[in-house]
Structures are given as C-alpha cells and as structure tokens.
Amino acid sequence: MYQSFIGLEIHIHLAAETKAFCGCKANFGDEENTNVCPVCMGFPGVLPTLNEKAIQMSYVVARALNCKLSPNTKFERKNYFYPDMPKNYQISQFAEPVGRDGYIDIEIGDSIKRVRIHDVHFEEDAGKMIHAGDMSLLDYNRAGYPLLEIVTEPDLVIGEDAEAFLKSFQRLVRYLGVCDGNMEEGSMRCDANVSINPVGVGLGEKVEIKNLNSSRFVRKALNYEIERQSGLMDNGTKIIQETRLWNENRDQTEGMRKKEDANDYRYFPEPDLPPFRPSDEFMKEVEEGICELPLVRKQRLMTSYGLGSDQAEYIHDEKFMADFFEKAVFLGADAVQVYSWLSSDVKKLLNRNSQSLEDSNLSAERLARLISMIEDGQISGKIAKRVLDHIFDEDKDPDVICDEQGLVQISDPAAIAKFVDEVMAANEAVVEAVRGGDQRQMGFLVGQIMKVSGGKAAPAVVQSVLKEKVLG
C-alpha cells in the first residue's frame, strides 16, 4: 500500500487597477501591447515602484490564510530567459515573503481538513505567447501584472482533496474581492506536486504537473499521476523528480523536463526596490479587508437560520448571495422560503438571462416583499412566479407589477362562485359524473376554474365553493 502527498502552488491575479511596478493598466482583453511602458518592458535605467494597493491585497490574503505576516517584506530577482519576459528576470520574493506558516480549514466531503500554507509571496506575471501556425506572437499587456503565489505544504492526499481545496480557495479570494478566481481565463492558475511512498516512509520524489486550467483537470491529473507512480513503484522502477504536463485531450500527464534541466534562477535582491514595511495604518486597512470567511459563514447560516448543509452550501457559495439571503430574512421573509426561491425560480431566470444575482433586477427587498405577498394571501405562488418574471424583465417592485398587471389573487367567494358556475355550465356531463361518485373528475373542474380565472383564484376557496355547489 502506498501513501500519496500533494502540495499546490496557486497563482492569482490581484484585482488591482495597475500593474505591480508601473502605472500601466492591469486590464485583460485590451488590444495587444497597448498597456506597456518602459518599466514593464524592462528598458535600461527605469525604476520600478511598488503598487501599494496590490501589496495590501497580498497581506489580506496572507492574513486570511492565518500566516505570520512579514514586517519587512523583500523583493528578489528571479532570473530566467524566455520570450514572454521582456526583462529576462521576474521580480518575485524569496527570503522574506509577505506571509508564511499559515493554514486554512477546508471542507472535504463531510469533514474539515486543515491544510498548512508554506508561504504567500508577491510577484509579477509574464506576457502571453500566442502560437499561430508557424508563428509565435507576443502580447506584453500581461507582463508586470500583479500576481500572488500561494504555496501549500504537501498535506493533501488525493485529487479530490486538491479539487476541494481549489474550490474553497477560489471562494475565499472572491469573498475577499482580491481576484475573480477564474481558472479558465487564467486569473487563477495552479501547479500541482505529487509523490507517493510505501505507507510510513514519508514524502517521495515529487512530480510537478503544469498546464492545469480547471480544478477538474487538477483532480484528474493528480489521480492519473498517483496511479502512474504506483505502477512504477510496483515494478520497482525508481520515480524521478520531474515536471510533467497535463494533456487534456489524452487524459494523461506527459514528461516535460527532468530535474537536471531545471532552471537555476539565481535569486538575488532587487536593487531598485526597498523592502516594504507595513505601517500601522496599512495593517489596520488589512484587518478591515478581512470579512467573515466562507466556511465560518456557511456554519453560521446553518446554526442561525436552520439551513441544512446542502442549503447553506448553495447560499454561501457567493458572498453576494449570502448577503442577499440574510437581508431578505432580516426583512421578515422565512429563511427556507428565501432559499427555495433563490435555488429554483431565481436560479432559472439567472441562467436564462446569463446573469449574476448581483446584475439582476431582483433585490433582497423585492424578494422579501414577494414572499410576504404570498403569505398574506395577496397572490398565489403561481402568480408570484409571474411577478418574478416581470421583476427580472421590467425592473419594478412587486406591488407595482401586481397593480399594473392586475395580478392579485381572487379569494372573494362570491367572485369565485361566478367562475365555478361558468365552468359547471360548460361541463355538465362531468358534473353529473362527480355527483354519481366519480371524485377523480373534481381535479379536472378545479383546473378549468383556475384557467378561467387566469390563475388568480385562490385554490383553497375554489375547492370549497366547488364542493359546495356540486355536492351540496
């Protein structure tokens, strides 16, 4: 039996407006090579200046990961040559990163696991190479983009753990508002390291897997690699330290470079940037940048509102939704009702419009009002769905929509009696059948009455008036 060990190196693009060391816009999707200047292009004689907003976000993340924060964080040059890096070195951190020795608790299945964080360090991104036929094109808009690298200890065991870790981490950075966490678009990237050994021996020779642009690929690649290494070990073949690439078309990892060909980065202190010493004011703002973290939030949603684990999982996934939920409940709506609307009808409309809750016309006030209108018997659940549609399309309050559309529940027995008479007159044979004992036909009559009333009749009143009239 073997034991496996997994450690992750995660890069996130910090959601800063400008690059790490110059004033260029940190904007994706702009025309190629328009967000560049002598600093990020590495011209001789230029001086980098630290983006204080980006370094502050770095401290916020390190703090949220329970790291020891550096009072004197330093920058180093990491030297290597590659066409996407105009300076031929990357400014990074080595000796004194923003944070180290942290941890984060994540949920894997039904249990909570603590994953230790080795360090959190600030650096700049390289440009982007685009290979087109026999040409390679370079876009330097991304060069100098502020990045944060988070290195975990090898505390994860299987691919599923790594996938769960990435999802939790993605949610965390979104909660903190420091990164959109989008792996497909490359604003969050992950290299995965894995080794195996017979149980009890400890860490093995690690293999690093690159080219993983979704958490699903991370899971698949790691599980593939654990199988591959187990096969080698079964055969007595020595596992060598190497870097491999995930090939998503073939569902396998493929060798890229062995340890001997690995780069020697010759880290040395960046002479043009002084160490950064956070002031008290800066640290106060870092503290203010921390919010209630996702797992704590989830647990509180369960204990304070009586949501089940799956319900709280759904609500807490996005901070905006969790805030929305709590606000609607604060305004008087029943928690389970709010959950039900958010997870069914609202979700459907959001999908239909490819919108986020935040961008939609639904507010916590509007949802709470809609729910109270149903509870007061003002509208039926069915009408409420139509009102919701109108809220999404017309950006109006539920009361206004009900007025304009005449969407008010009819519960006056006299008004309903008219619908009942109309339907009974049109379906004499059915009425006779019911009177003769065929109770199943009652449902048909109720349906007809609802239809005639345009869905507005209160079903309970329809039932009782109909019974009265048919059966006496």
Ligand code: ADP
């Ligand atoms: P390197 O010097 O190659 O960058 P590090 O020791 O800095 O290696 O570790 C990089 C990542 O690899 C970390 O996430 C760490 O947890 C993981 N790691 C290190 N050694 C092993 C190992 N033997 N097995 C699995 N993962 C490992």
Ligand code: ZN
């Ligand atoms: Zn620049």
Ligand code: MG
């Ligand atoms: Mg390392």
